[in-house]
Amino acid sequence: MSVNNEKLQLALEKLKSIYGYHSFRNGQRQIIKQILDGTDTIGIMPTGGGKSLCYQIPALILDGLTLVISPLISLMKDQVDALTELNVPATYLNSSLSAKEEHERVQQIKQGFYKLVYVAPERLEQYQFQQLINQLPLSLVAIDEAHCMSQWGHDFRPSYLSISSWLEHLNQKPVVLALTATATKQVCKDLQQFLGIDEDYVITTGFERANLTFQVKKGLDKKRYLDSFLKSKRKESGVIYASTRKEVEQIYAHLRRDGIEVAAYHGGMSEEDRTRSQEAFIHDEVKIIVATNAFGMGIDKSNVRFVIHYNIPRTIEAYYQEAGRAGRDGEESECILLFSSQDVRTQAFLIEQSDRNADRQEMEYKKLQQMTAFSHTERCLQQYILLYFGDATNKTCGKCSNCLQTGEKVNKTREAQMVFSTVKRVRERFGKTIIAQVLVGSSSQKIKQSQLTNVSTYGLLKDWTQKDVAEFIDILTAEEYLLPAGTTYPTLQLTEKALNVLLGQAEVFVTETQTLKEPEEQDDVFEALRELRKQLSTESKLPPYMIFSDKTLREMSRYIP
Ligand code: ADP
Numbered sequence: 133m134s135v136n137n138e139k140l141q142l143a144l145e146k147l148k149s150i151y152g153y154h155s156f157r158n159g160q161r162q163i164i165k166q167i168l169d170g171t172d173t174i175g176i177m178p179t180g181g182g183k184s185l186c187y188q189i190p191a192l193i194l195d196g197l198t199l200v201i202s203p204l205i206s207l208m209k210d211q212v213d214a215l216t217e218l219n220v221p222a223t224y225l226n227s228s229l230s231a232k233e234e235h236e237r238v239q240q241i242k243q244g245f246y247k248l249v250y251v252a253p254e255r256l257e258q259y260q261f262q263q264l265i266n267q268l269p270l271s272l273v274a275i276d277e278a279h280c281m282s283q284w285g286h287d288f289r290p291s292y293l294s295i296s297s298w299l300e301h302l303n304q305k306p307v308v309l310a311l312t313a314t315a316t317k318q319v320c321k322d323l324q325q326f327l328g329i330d331e332d333y334v335i336t337t338g339f340e341r342a343n344l345t346f347q348v349k350k351g352l353d354k355k356r357y358l359d360s361f362l363k364s365k366r367k368e369s370g371v372i373y374a375s376t377r378k379e380v381e382q383i384y385a386h387l388r389r390d391g392i393e394v395a396a397y398h399g400g401m402s403e404e405d406r407t408r409s410q411e412a413f414i415h416d417e418v419k420i421i422v423a424t425n426a427f428g429m430g431i432d433k434s435n436v437r438f439v440i441h442y443n444i445p446r447t448i449e450a451y452y453q454e455a456g457r458a459g460r461d462g463e464e465s466e467c468i469l470l471f472s473s474q475d476v477r478t479q480a481f482l483i484e485q486s487d488r489n490a491d492r493q494e495m496e497y498k499k500l501q502q503m504t505a506f507s508h509t510e511r512c513l514q515q516y517i518l519l520y521f522g523d524a525t526n527k528t529c530g531k532c533s534n535c536l537q538t539g540e541k542v543n544k545t546r547e548a549q550m551v552f553s554t555v556k557r558v559r560e561r562f563g564k565t566i567i568a569q570v571l572v573g574s575s576s577q578k579i580k581q582s583q584l585t586n587v588s589t590y591g592l593l594k595d596w597t598q599k600d601v602a603e604f605i606d607i608l609t610a611e612e613y614l615l616p617a618g619t620t621y622p623t624l625q626l627t628e629k630a631l632n633v634l635l636g637q638a639e640v641f642v643t644e645t646q647t648l649k650e651p652e653e654q655d656d657v658f659e660a661l662r663e664l665r666k667q668l669s670t671e672s673k674l675p676p677y678m679i680f681s682d683k684t685l686r687e688m689s690r691y692i693p
C-alpha cells in the first residue's frame with residue numbers, strides 16, 4: 133500500500149471514529165486525497181455538501197497546523213464549538229476576544245495545543261500574526277467561502293483579496309485549499325488565477341440537491357400565502373428571506389401578531405441582537421427566522437425544512453445558496469420563491485442607486501434578468517439551475533412546481549408573433565412596458581408622444597390586460613425568444629428563435645398558469661353575501677359583525693363563482 137493510500141485509509145477511519153459517518157460524500161474523498169498528496173486544490177461543492185470535512189480531516193492527519201480563513205466571527209465560533217465537542221483541538225483568533233484571552237490563545241497555539249486555527253482574512257495583515265505564523269509549522273491553509281475573493285462572486289469582500297499575496301510572502305509553503313459553493317466559470321477562473329491552481333486540480337461535484345423541492349409562486353397575496361403555509365408547518369424549522377430591512381421588520385411584526393414564534397435578523401440590528409436571533413434559531417428556541425441575505429453564510433443548521441424567498445434575490449447564485457440552506461441533513465425540504473414583478477423593479481432600482489461602476493451595474497442587472505428568467509421558465513427548476521451552473525443534464529426532478537404543472541400547454545404562436553412583430557416595428561428601441569401598452573392599445577402619454585399608436589399591432593391584444601401581456605413577455609424572455617438589453621430601461625431584442633416564429637417556421641406553446649393565480653375579489657358577490665348576512669342577522673338576532681366581518685366576506689367573494 134502506498135503512503136497515500138494509507139493516509140486515505142486513515143482519513144476514512146477518522147470520518148468514522150470522530151464524525152460517525154460511514155462513507156465520504158461525492159467530492160470529499162478526491163479533495164482530501166489531493167490535500168494529503170500536497171496538491172493545492174479548489175473544491176466546489178453545493179451548500180450542505182460537506183466542505184468543512186475536506187480540511188478538518190486532513191488537519192488531523194497532517195503534522196503541522198491548519199489555518200482556516202473564514203469570513204464571519206459567528207461562523208468561526210460555531211465551527212470551533214462543534215469541533216471541540218468532537219474532541220478535535222481547534223480554536224479561533226478574532227476581534228471578539230479580550231486582549232488577555234487573545235494572549236493566552238496565542239501562547240497555546242505556539243505550544244502546539246491546536247490542530248486547527250480559524251481566523252478572519254483581516255488578521256492576515258497584522259504584523260504580529262505574520263510573525264506568529266512564521267514560527268509555526270503550517271501544513272494547510274483552507275480558504276472557506278472562497279468566492280469572496282472574486283469581484284464576480286455575489287459576496288465579494290475586499291479583505292479576501294490580500295490572501296494570495298499573503299500566501300506568497302510566507303516563509304513556508306503550506307498546501308492551499310479554496311472552498312466554495314459558488315462556481316460560475318468566472319468565479320472559478322478568478323480563484324485559479326489568484327491561487328495559481330491548474331484546472332486539473334479543481335474538484336467540482338454536481339450541484340444537484342436531490343432532496344430539495346423548488347417552487348415558484350406568482351401573483352398571489354404573499355402574506356396570506358405565508359400564513360397558510362406556516363399553519364401547515366407548525367413544528368418545522370424554516371428561513372424566510374426578504375430583500376430589505378423594512379420588509380423583514382414588517383413580516384416579523386405580521387407573524388408575531390399571528391402568535392407565531394419567530395426571530396428577525398438584518399444588518400440594521402445590533403450585533404448582540406443578531407447573535408441572539410441566530411442562536412435562538414439554531415438551538416430551535418424559535419422555529420422560524422425572517423432575515424435579509426445578511427443571515428446564513430456558513431450556518432450549519434441541519435434540520436431547516438423550508439426556505440421561503442419572500443422577494444426575488446438578485447442572482448441565481450445567491451438564490452441557490454440561500455435556498456440550499458434547507459435540507460442539509462438530506463431530508464426532503466422545500467424552497468419556495470414568491471415572485472412579483474414589483475420586487476424585480478425594486479432590485480433594479482437598488483442596483484441603479486448603488487455607487488458601483490457602470491460595468492458592474494450592467495453585470496448585476498444581467499444577473500437579475502437571469503433570475504427573473506428563472507422565475508418564468510417552464511423547464512424543470514432544478515434542471516434550470518444545474519444548466520445555469522454548467523452541469524449538462526437532461527434529467528428532470530419530477531417534483532418542482534414546473535414538473536408538477538398540470539396546466540395544459542396551449543398554442544400561443546399568434547400572440548407571440550404579435551409581440552415579436554411589435555418589437556420589430558419599434559426597431560427594438562423599447563422595453564416590456566411599452567410593448568405591452570402598444571399591444572393592449574393604451575392611450576398613455578408616452579405612447580402618444582412617441583406616436584406608437586401608428587404601429588400596426590397597436591391594440592391587437594385589447595382583450596388582454598397590460599399585466600397579462602407583460603407576463604407573457606416575461607415568459608417569452610425566459611424561453612429566450614426575447615433578449616433584454618441595457619440597464620436602466622432595458623429594451624427588448626429578438627433572438628433567432630423569435631425570428632423563426634415570425635417566419636412561421638416554429639410554434640410557441642405556453643402552459644396555462646391560471647391555476648396558480650389567486651382569484652380576485654368580486655364586488656357583486658360581496659354585495660350578495662352582505663345581503664345573505666343581513667337575513668341571517670335578522671333570523672338569529674345576532675349583530676351582522678358577529679356572523680361574518682366585512683373582511684371575511686370580501687375574502688369569500690374571491691372563491692364563489
Ligand atoms: P458546506 O460547508 O459544504 O455547506 P458542511 O461542511 O457544513 O457543508 O456540512 C453539511 C452537513 O453535512 C454537516 O452537518 C456535516 O456534518 C454533514 N456531512 C459532511 N460530510 C458528511 C458525510 N461524509 N456523511 C454524512 N454527513 C456528512
Ligand code: MG
Pocket residue numbers: 183184276430
Ligand atoms: Mg461551509
Ligand code: ZN
Pocket residue numbers: 511512513514515528529530531532533534535
Ligand atoms: Zn423539476
